[in-house]
Amino acid sequence: MDTTILKAENISKQYRLGVVGSGTLRDDFKRLVARVRGKEDPFLKVGDVNDRSKTSSEDYVWALRDINFEVRRGEVLGIIGKNGAGKSTLLKILSRVTAPTTGTIKSRGRIASLLEVGTGFNPELTGRENIYLNGAILGMTKAEITSKLDEIIAFSGCERYIDTPTKRYSSGMTVRLAFAVAAHLEPEILVVDEVLAVGDAEFQKKAIGKMQDISSGEGRTVLFVSHNMASVQNLCTRGILLENGTVTIDDKVNRVIEKYMQAAQHGASEELIKGIDSTERTGSMVMQIKNVELVTEKVGRFPATGSPLTFKFELDNPQHISIKDLRLDFRVDDYMGQRLLWFSTSIFENEDKRQAYYISFHLNKLPLNSGQYFVTTHLSVKNEIADWAKNAFHFNVEEGFFYHSFKKVATSQSKVLTDFELLFND
Template sequence: MKKDIILKAENISKQYRLGQVGTGTLSHDINRWWHLIRGKENPYLKIGDTNDRSTKGTSDYVWALRDINFEVERGEVLGIIGKNGAGKSTLLKILSKVTAPTTGSIKSRGRIASLLEVGTGFNGEMTGRENIFLNGAILGMTKKEILSKLDEIIEFSGCERYIDTPVKRYSSGMTVRLAFAVAAFLEPEILVVDEVLAVGDAEFQKKAIGKMQDISREGGRTVLFVSHNMAAVKSLCTKGIVLEHGRVVFKGDVEDCISRYYMSDYKESKNEFLGIYELKNHRDKENLFGIYKAELFCDNQLSDTIYAGSMFKLRLYFDSCRDFYEGEIGIVIKDSDQISYLGLNNKHLGTNIIVKEGKGIGEILIEDFPLFANGDYWINLYFGDKGPNYEGLENAIKFKIIGEDVFGSGRKLDTAWNRIVHKKISIKTI
């Protein structure tokens, strides 16, 4: 069966010069022009740092995006996820034709409506009603088409009382409500939505996600959705792409994309299948101590899989530049939606930990593991001294939980019971 491709990105790259508008200098513009008339490549495409906001870099040029390729089918809801600064908003601006790519091309079929930032495309001096007509005209709608949807747009936005008030007097939430209603109800073939929905209240977010689902499922329209709310991405999207430092590092089913997104702080190990995790050697802010390795055991066997009701043991290897006598070792276990299921440390158990200078080992033992649902889980690790100096490793360990016949009924557990016997938990140093 032939694919019905409505949007295609081919080798999209975007380069910026830091601290400057445009190319920044006349000499660079002349140099580009001189290469162009001789039929040669732009010389500044050969330079530039990777888009990593956490490093200083050596060049004034940075690649916000590099060699982005993907296709979107009609009726598909594509989630675009990644950390702040990964290039998501830049990509959406290129797809919406707000800015042009440095290299590559976008091919699309049909109108594109975008909701990129609070108030984008709105004139603050004009009323909400006037802005509906303005945005509709920008989208290529006739006045008759806009009038036919006007009442629905106003009702959905929930701003009826203020619809004839200048938009500059709207709150950011009201502005987003009206902007989303315009973009959704004027029936574009492709709807592009950035993180702006987070500005709205819970009731509006629920309505907006429901509307996007209706648009894609019933209207056969395409949605590109960017959000840091993974629960919303999971419920709305069918496919996804993960951006890191301006590049696509993964694309596929949305659940696999979310899992890969959480792995951005997680260092894979060749021994991972054995339950051995070589961790990034993070240190506390004064560089006094850090965890460098972890081992996960199920019933005293190294494993990355824990069976419900089994013995769970996590062994942490750390080093310290000094002694401390009121140490803390703790974990938080989260599901694939990053919802915390269990958090504990030795202080909760009323035990004290003494850490000696040099290398050491800590151990967290749960003899009767909580009866969580089947699936992938993540562990945050916490280690440190009493006071402000703590090391926290987010999503340091990924493991799987599998239900077992813990009650001897002949049926394996596949839903969460969250049963835990606190007397069988211990945290200690070895």
């Protein structure tokens, strides 16, 4: 028996940059004539691949190119890739929000999609009214929605505000209610984009548990897009990696995640002085982190497990901000995006007017296994964000020993000592 519930065949999507249509009446007429005659669009043979890092003179771009895959009933498929790889475009095509330029989508049963916060919600309607509206959009009858109404409201956690217009909801409350509707109205295929990242940790855990129940307990299919590799690994059994609008690997989820992380690390500098170059960087920028130097026990060597390591942050302080107004936090994540270490400091010496240009954090013994780690930095001035950079830089850790003598394991407790130092402009 064929258990395939969704099949994508040669899916491609082309966009014109800058304007809608072909740009001229003549070109639009050519497209119309070709469509009426049942011929191929004459503009499909032009266009660049969807690579944001490169400039091009082409007016057309392929957001997706020749995508082929099948999804079986009860399977949880993770779709991953960097920003602009084509993930959201693919989900919009699968959800029939937009049509593919070429190719076909074959599916069995209803598809419920959660692509953006509040998709299908009317902000002037109450939460209860939006449940009925969204359910109707998904193809449910009023009786079906009413039978599930109490479960939806309870799962969303918005009972107190269910008769309040959703324009007064926070983004987190909106996504709670939207996910509750999509998950409880029993679609054969549930499509979920990155929107769950808006919710808090408690709701994310609840939502992932619900998707696991939907797939394993009810035998329904889930397509899941996320940049959180830990969630993808825990939820999905299979993965697809998109790069510049094409599928580079379709395999077991662990292999796909490994390939994704290798691609993210490709071309990265292995030097111990790291420049801050994050695409997700926000703040007032009244003060910035210029770069970070990793000072190790042996000059020029990567840090090793159990060895001393110093993070030396160099600051750009053009406004000569006093150290008493400064706070620096940074966290260390593994390749799955799970937080392992967190460092935080602020200065309480109210009378000190000196300006800090370097901040150093020293670990007597590095408590990390061999592997690669990513650092997110958060610099604030007077409790306002000055420079927040997600995955600002990464570093490698070599294999080593946390305990230099095995005899000490039974008699001593594991303790990581951290020193903090400010270098001033005298």
